[in-house]
Amino acid sequence: MKRPFILPLALWGVLGIATALSAQMDTSTAQRDTSEVRPARVFVGRTAVFTYTQPLGPFSPQERAQRLQALLDRLARDPALDVTRLAARDRGTETDVVLGDLVLMTLTDADAAAQGAPRQVLAAQVVESLRDTLRPEAERHTLRSLLIGAALALLFTLIFALFLKVAKRGFVRLSTFLQSQRGREGALLSLRGVSLLSWDTLVDLGLAFFNLFRLGVYALATYAYAAATFGLFPWTQTWAKTMVGYVLDPAAAVFWGIANFLPNLFFIAVIALVIHYAMRVLNYLSDLLENRTLELPYLPPDLVRPTRQIVKFLVCVLAVMVVTPYLPGAGSAAARNLTLFFGVLISLGSTSLVGNLLSGFVLTYMRAFRIGDRVQVSDTVGDVVGRSLLAVKVRTIKNEEIFIPNQAVLNNHIVNYSAVAGEQGLILHTTVTIGYDAPWRKVHAMLLDAADRTPGLLKSSPPFILQKSLDDFYVSYELNTYTDKPNDMARIYSDLHQSIQDCFNENGVQIMSPHYRAQPETPVLPEEYLLSLKGK
Template sequence: MQPILRLLATILISLQFAWAASPSPAAENGKASVQTAADGVPLVVFNRTVFVFRGEFLGVPPATRARRAQETLTDRIQKGGDLVVAIKDNPEGKLVMLGGTAIFIVTPGDVDPLLHQDINEVSRQAGQRLEQVIGETREARSIEAIVKALGIAAAATAIYIALLSGIGRLRAWLVAGFMERAAHKAARLNVGGTQLIETGHLYPILLRLLNAIRWLIVGLLTYEWISFVLSRFPYTRPWGERLNDYLLGVAEALVSGIVGAIPGLGVAAVIFVLARFSTNFVSRLLERVAQGQAGIGWLAPDTMPTTRRLVGTGIWLFAIAMAYPYLPGAQTEAFRGLSVLLGLMISLGASSVVGQSAAGLILTYTRTIRPGEYVKIGEHEGTVVGMGMFATTIRTGLGEELSIPNSLITGSVTKNYSRAVSGQGYVVDTTVTIGYDTPWRQVEAMLIEAAHATPGILKTPAPRVFQTALSDYYPEYRLFAQAVPGEPRARAEILSTLHANIQDVFNRYGVQIMSPHYIDDGSEPKVVKPENWYPAPVAAEKPADSHRS
């Protein structure tokens, strides 16, 4: 059995040298062979690069020098005997010797200027790699070494299979335990009694996540197993070493990237901490100034939330601009392209948003309207119940809630019924037209009596009546009164009650209201006598409406 294994090892080595030494058609024409590197022609033995020929020597190109070195080295190894590597000086460079035979010469033209090495260092490294190749050829001929390598590879394979099985069991255990805990946490994560994450959607996401982690670990284990097994045998050892070097290079790049980003992240973290401290400090300062005795005209308690948000936003925008250069990847082209794209999207699509927000700031700091005031904006009137950055919400007397864009408010005339009163409350006004045959003093007294009979209208300040016009057929009388601010009744309801009381009072005194317009009076005044105020089917409501009489 042993002679057969030795014969197989010898055949394998001979085939390796024959394949490495066989020139390609390009090499026979004096050009680089298929193994020609971008900056030279390598001398490859047992999948290892012993040396790279870069320059000509006595007119011989690098490809020919590499081919001759392969042939000489193959012949010397096959002869056996004393295979000691030595480096000898030569007028043309450094001779690399193997068992007294010159294999190749290292010339100054073979030194790569980018590596900043001299000819002594290059020849020394070539000798070390040649010694490693000689050692691996001996190992390839050793039956004991091959059997040992096979045993180690078999043990590594068994461990690899056991780890794969363990990963499968671990995944099943994690799925059982992790899913239960995740479902429990998801059930407790709710807002207003509504669960934020549905369990039916949570399971597929977690399963995909666990599967991704599992296959990542399996891939790394497989990679390391292949690298380890290849490294056990002389012929495939360079491949395994390259796999290891690649993985270590990736890990080193990741670690160095993380370590290199730590100082920048530290500076950014300090900037954000200072921004948070500044925001809290300025917020407390503004609040004290707004509540102070002297105060500032534009900084009132009702404008404090908006001012605090504006100042906080400004501080954080400044902090982001300062911390941006220190963030990882901020200097990359991808990050810059994303910044340009976001800026373009904001500039093109946010013009209306900026206009609405600017109008909201104007309303806030000019204090044109405030929450709780009764206003009329264009054709809409009601109580202001909320002022936002983009829209203002008012509630009408009919129970409707209107959302009006801030830009519409700043671009139209706004009537504020809450500002023209002494103290709190709002103005209630209405207009009637009465003929010239009725004394104006009687009309004013009847309007004031109707106002006093209306619940929700204050007696102090007293209601007033103004004659606003003397038309062709009648004067116009306008009643002004102030409503009770704490009365939980809408302005429309108070106006409805006031209009009903005006009709009752004028009917009681037999005075005709000349609205809508007409120009011819009949023989009888158009009034409703008190005994006819409750005809069917409203007779049943008489007790409820008795206050109007």
């Protein structure tokens, strides 16, 4: 037996089992519904025709519903049923619904009061409802309908088997074609000589998607065949309706969801268009400000770019706030729970993040430093090579990159060596301690000579010397020089110290801080002063 016929035969077996069990299922419907649900309802097929809420003599609503349900189930399976014989027969205080001489149910004034209608009107409504529901149910059980259903089921089975056979051949050919593409040379996608996507990788991906597609086609075809076949017979029509509902109900929900979303989509498109042109205008104005074609007194050119980024961010946030209520599912419980979750997450974990963002705004408009400036933040000295709303990147003189959070930068003192170096010059200073036996004028001359020899210092701004202290055994001399190259501070300091050593060595003056344990017999004075004292 060929494999394409296995699944249809299995479905035919299911139909046989359903036929054998249908009587038991139908007769148990009333008992299941009336014993579990209050008030007690009576069905014809899947349609509720009446609901009992009042007892009649010793019979409870559930017992009344159970008796009527059994009669209706038996009538619904009678192909010779004549629904025109249904009628309402009034007996004074009660009204019977009859089928010829068979009394189906009795309606009382209490039943009518519970339904909110006069007894005779209620009886007429019940008769009409039974006629509308019993007629199609009885017609489904006629021999003609069953034979037509069997013929259509056989036709559906042949079509389904033919589809499986054709689909299998097509899938085999497609799989063979994909397999034939293995081993091809060259890369479909590469980056700087590195292969990111080869033919073999593409074939593997194609085969994976192909297998999923094949499984989906077989599953969908089987589902459609089962639903169509079940819908041909009265015992399994409920299953068919359920299976079709599983597909059509979500599809209808998606369709109407899209249809109802179209007006909101138009509004969102208008907002997106406005934001797009607002961004273009903002970029145009910022370009004018950066090129100094347009000037604003309180917005220097170096603040134009960060200001543009901040304004763009605020505009995007505003757009999201305006558009969010018009998105699908924006007012659902899932959206509210998701918003609550992210709100709690941000409030608990973003204290430092918000602090760094606000500190970034403050540092931007403080103009404490710019890219390329030599700065000192706490104990870190280096050049500013990058900045963002969260951190500042500094490259030290040892070529180390350090990321300092904006909040840490703002909480510490900031020394900017480059702020006025280009206009007034940065003062580099160093201190030497020389004994009292060296004349101070000679020390000044040597220090000035050392400054003159050092490259990188400004010649237009003369250096100067401060005698900072007269200590017990030596004098502290501070040499102050000017430079417009703060980024070369380390090299200039090194060159300056070398020049000081050379000048002092050439003049025979030791760079040291002498200490004495006893008073010298000869005062520690320069030689010229000692000679003048001896002459006296």
